[in-house]
Amino acid sequence: EPACSDVKTFQGHDYLFCNNQEPWQDAAAYCSSFGMRLAxxxxxxxxxxxHAMANMxxxxxxxxxxxxRATEGVYTWENGETSxxxxxxxGEPNNAGGNEDCGQLNRYYPDHGWNDEPCGLHYRFICEGEEN
Ligand code: 2F8
Ligand code: CA
Structure with missing residues (x-):
């Protein structure tokens, strides 16, 4: 079971900040099991x-x-939203090593700039859903 925060709400959406580290696909499955998606x-x-929550x-x-993963270089959101x-x-996403297909917030970059990394690496994850 993932070790997630209690629900944080912002502008009509609920968020969970999960502190166990999982491959991207497992993280997505955990979010689905909560009736949510990766953020x-x-x-x-x-x-x-x-960012403010993640820093906490x-x-x-x-x-x-x-x-x-569907088309190299064309990033899409898991919940199907377009934005x-x-x-x-x-310089990101750079598909370093030809093996980076999943996106993350990266606090080592200014303003938590997004980075692509190998989907199999284990990281914390953020789930999002409609406000309950
Ligand atoms: O220099 C940016 C580059 O840094 C690392 O690769 C050397 C990151 N990969 C991992 O941390 C696994 C890249 O994603 C990042 O683009
Ligand atoms: Ca990268």
């Missing part, structure tokens, strides 16, 4: 909220709902 970040306000729980990297907002850090 979709589609505004700077939402991004600010998520850990100083690491967090999987969010981004991947380009013009992005916060990729300069």
């Amino acid at each position: 979709t970040i589609n505004s700077i306000n939402e991004e600010g909220f998520v 729980f850990s100083t690491q990297k967090w999987w969010i709902g981004l991947n380009d 013009s907002y992005s916060n990729w850090y300069a």
Whole structure:
């Protein structure tokens, strides 16, 4: 069982910050089991909220709902939303080693810029759903 925060709510959506570290696919499955999805970040306000919360729980990297597994270089949100907002850090996503298909918040980059990393690596993750 993942060790998630209690529910945090922002602008009509619920969020869980899960502190156990999982491969991206397992993280997505955990979110689904809660009736949620890996988080979709589609505004700077939402991004600010998520950063503030993430900082309370850990100083690491967090999987969010981004991947380009279907088509290399075309990142989509796991919940099917489309959004013009992005916060990729300069030079990312770079598909380093030809093996990076999943997106994360990366606190080692300024403003938690997004980075792509191998989907099999274990990181904390953020779930999002409609407010209950
Ligand atoms: O320099 C950026 C680059 O740093 C690492 O690769 C050397 C990251 N990979 C891991 O941390 C596994 C890359 O994702 C990142 O782009
Ligand atoms: Ca990368």
